[in-house]
Amino acid sequence: MMPKSKRQRQFFYIIPYGIWLVLFVIAPLVLLVFQSLTTPTGHFTLHNYAIYFASGTYLRMTFNSVWYAFLITVVTLIVSYPMAYLLNQLKQKQFWLLLIILPTWINLLLKTYAFIGLLSKSGTVNNFIGLWGVVPQQLLFSDWSFLLVAAYIEIPFMILPIFNSLAEINPRLEQASRDLGANRWQTLRRVIVPLSMPGVKAGIQAVFIPSLSLFMITRLIGGNRVITLGTAIEEHFLVTQNWQLGSTIGVVLIVAMVITMILTRDRARRSARKGR
Amino acid sequence: MMKKIKWGNLYLWLMFVVLYLPIIFLITYSFNAGKVMQGWSGFSLKHYGELFADTRILEIVVNTFLVALLSSLLSSVIGTAGALYIYNIKHALTKNVFLSLNNILLVSPDVIIGAAFLILFTVMGFSLGFTSVLLSHIAFSIPIVVLMVLPRLQEMNRSLVASAKDLGANNWQMLTRVILPVISPGIFAGFFMAFTYSLDDFAVTFFVTGNGFSTLSVEIYSRARQGVSLEINALSAMMFMVSLALVLIYYVISTRAAKSKKQGTRLVLPASEGL
Numbered sequence: 001m002m003p004k005s006k007r008q009r010q011f012f013y014i015i016p017y018g019i020w021l022v023l024f025v026i027a028p029l030v031l032l033v034f035q036s037l038t039t040p041t042g043h044f045t046l047h048n049y050a051i052y053f054a055s056g057t058y059l060r061m062t063f064n065s066v067w068y069a070f071l072i073t074v075v076t077l078i079v080s081y082p083m084a085y086l087l088n089q090l091k092q093k094q095f096w097l098l099l100i101i102l103p104t105w106i107n108l109l110l111k112t113y114a115f116i117g118l119l120s121k122s123g124t125v126n127n128f129i130g131l132w133g134v135v136p137q138q139l140l141f142s143d144w145s146f147l148l149v150a151a152y153i154e155i156p157f158m159i160l161p162i163f164n165s166l167a168e169i170n171p172r173l174e175q176a177s178r179d180l181g182a183n184r185w186q187t188l189r190r191v192i193v194p195l196s197m198p199g200v201k202a203g204i205q206a207v208f209i210p211s212l213s214l215f216m217i218t219r220l221i222g223g224n225r226v227i228t229l230g231t232a233i234e235e236h237f238l239v240t241q242n243w244q245l246g247s248t249i250g251v252v253l254i255v256a257m258v259i260t261m262i263l264t265r266d267r268a269r270r271s272a273r274k275g276r
Numbered sequence: 277m278m279k280k281i282k283w284g285n286l287y288l289w290l291m292f293v294v295l296y297l298p299i300i301f302l303i304t305y306s307f308n309a310g311k312v313m314q315g316w317s318g319f320s321l322k323h324y325g326e327l328f329a330d331t332r333i334l335e336i337v338v339n340t341f342l343v344a345l346l347s348s349l350l351s352s353v354i355g356t357a358g359a360l361y362i363y364n365i366k367h368a369l370t371k372n373v374f375l376s377l378n379n380i381l382l383v384s385p386d387v388i389i390g391a392a393f394l395i396l397f398t399v400m401g402f403s404l405g406f407t408s409v410l411l412s413h414i415a416f417s418i419p420i421v422v423l424m425v426l427p428r429l430q431e432m433n434r435s436l437v438a439s440a441k442d443l444g445a446n447n448w449q450m451l452t453r454v455i456l457p458v459i460s461p462g463i464f465a466g467f468f469m470a471f472t473y474s475l476d477d478f479a480v481t482f483f484v485t486g487n488g489f490s491t492l493s494v495e496i497y498s499r500a501r502q503g504v505s506l507e508i509n510a511l512s513a514m515m516f517m518v519s520l521a522l523v524l525i526y527y528v529i530s531t532r533a534a535k536s537k538k539q540g541t542r543l544v545l546p547a548s549e550g551l
Contacts, residue, residue, distance in 0.1 A: 009447045010364055017358035017418075024415035025380050028392030035395055083291050086284045096288075098527070103295050105519045107476055109496040110512040114298035117305065117313030117504055124301065124314060155295070213385030216478060220500055230387040230479075237391050237483065247395070250388050257385065 036247035048248040058232075062252065065228040068147070069211035075151045076158040076207050077200070083155075084162035084199075085192070097163060104156045112220050115149045116140065119221075141223025149221045150214060157210075158203040165199025166192070201264040208264075209257050229253045303516060306509035313504050323510040330507065333495070339406070340475065340491045347413035348470035354414070355421025355470075356463050360455070362422065363429040382419045389416060390483030397484060404486025412484050413474045420473065421466030428462030429455075461530075468526050472519075 039045045052058045087096050103111070118124050119139040126136040139145055169192065177187040213230035224231075229249055236246030305313045309320035327333060358378065365371040381389060393415070397408050432455070440454045456463075478493035485494055492515070499508055 005447055006364070009451075010361060012447075013357040013361035013364070015357075016354040017361055020354055020358070020415060020418055021377055024393070024396075024411075024418075025377055028389070028396045029380070031395045031399060032388070032392045079291070082284075082287060086288050089284070090288075098523075099292065100295070102520075102523060103299060105472060105476075105523055106299060107478075107493060107496070107512075107515055107519075109478055109493045109500065110302060110508075110515065111298055113496060113500045113504075113508060113512070114302040116500060118298060118301060120314070120504075127314065152294070152298070209383070209385060213387045215387055216482075216497060220497070230385065233387045233391055234482075237394060243395065246391060250391055253385060253388060257383070261383070 072211045080158035146222035154207045157206045161202035162199040165196045205264040303513040306513045323506040327510045344474035351417035352467040355418045359422045359425035386479035390480040405489045408484045417470035424466035425462040428459040
C-alpha cells in the first residue's frame, strides 16, 4: 500500500522534471557534441576537429582566451583577497557584504555600458588624467580596457567565496598562533591563507570559467581585439553560420571547463575535510 | 597596528568607490541636459521624457517582465517537483546522479547553453521568438529553484510527514497541507532567483531570440554597439531602482524567515550571467 502511493507520488514529480532533464539538459548537450561530429549534410566526420587542431588560428585563439582568463582571475584574486580579509574584520560585516553583492544584481549590460562612457576618448577618465597634462588616450577597444572591465564585473564573485571561507575560520586559531609567537605576517601566511584555500579555489572556479566564455565585453569594450572561446562560438553560430565548427569550439570550451573544475575541486575537498 | 588598520580602511573605501563609481556615473548622466556621457550641461529630465515616449522600449520592458514572471513561476513549479523527487530518492548513487544532472546548466557557460538551445530549437523545427526565449529561461532557472528548495526539505522534520500519513492524509493532502507550507520560503527564494536570472540574462537570450523579439539586455546591447544614448542611462537608473527594490524585498523577507526559523535562506549571488 505504502510503496504504491510513494511510487505514484514520485511519478507525479518526475514527469515535469524528467521532461526538463531530457529535453533541456541531456538533448542539447548531445546535439552539440553530435553537431561537432557531422558535416553540414549530416554525415559523420572528424573534419571539424581536424580543422580546429590543424589551424594555428584556432589554437592561438584558444591559448589567448585561456591566457586572458588567467590574467582576469589573477587580477581579481589579488584585489579580492585583501578586500575579503578586511571585510571580515569589520563589525557590521553582513551589511558590507551586501554592498559588495548589490552591484551583481545590476544588469551586466548596463555596467559595461557605463565603461563605454567612462573610457571613451573624450570621456571622464581622459578628462581626469588630462588635468595632469596627459594627452587623451584611446582607452576603449584595448586589451587593458577589456581586462579592467572583465575584472570589475568578476570581483564580487571572487570576494564572496573567500569571505565565506575566512568567516568560517575559528578566531581561536589566530589567537593560538599569536600566543605561540607567530607575528602578524606569519599568522597570515601559515594559518589564515592555507585555511581559506577552499574559498580561493571556489572563487577561481567562479571567475575563470565565465572569463573563458566572455563574448559581450570583447565586442563592446575590447573592440574585437581579444577573441575568446565565447566570442568564437558566437561568431560561428550567429555570424558565419558554421554551426559544426562552432559546436567543436563549444566542446573544447566544455573540456576546458571540466579540467578547471577538476583542478579546483580536488584540493578544495581535501582542505574542506581538514577544516571541519 | 593603528596605522595598519587605517591603511586597510583606506583600501576598503577605495574599493567600494571603484565598485559603485560606474553605476553612480551612469545614473548621474541620465540627468544631463546634454547628449553624451561627458561634460555636464545642466540638470534635465528630458531623457526620461524620451524614454517614456519610446514605445519600442516600453514594449520591450513589458516583454522582459512578462518573460521573467512566467519563467520564474513555471520554473518554481517544475523545480519544486524536481526537488521533491530528488529528496525522495533513497539510493545515494542515484541521488548524486540526479544532483549532477541538475547542476549541469548552472555551471555551463551561457554561450554553451545558448548555442545548444539554438541547435535544439532548430532541430525541433521551433521558430525563434517569445516562446523559445521563455522556454530557455524556464530551463536555465529550474536548477537554481531545486537548489533553493532542497535544503528546506532536508531541514523538514520527517515525523511531520509520517504523522500526516498516520492520520490518513493522502498524497495530495500531504503535499499541500504539510510539505508545501514548510518549504515555502525555499520556493519563494527560488522564484526570486529565477526572476532575477531571467531579468539579467543576456547571452542565452541573444542566441535564441530570433529577429522579431527582444528583451532589455539584448536591446541595450544592440543600442550600445551603435554608441552612447542617454536614454539608456535613464533606463539604467530605472532598472537600478527595480534591482534595489527587489534586493530589499528579498532581504526583508529572508531575514524575517531567519528570525522565525532560526536559519534563513541566504542571499545568493546571481551567477555571472551573460558574459
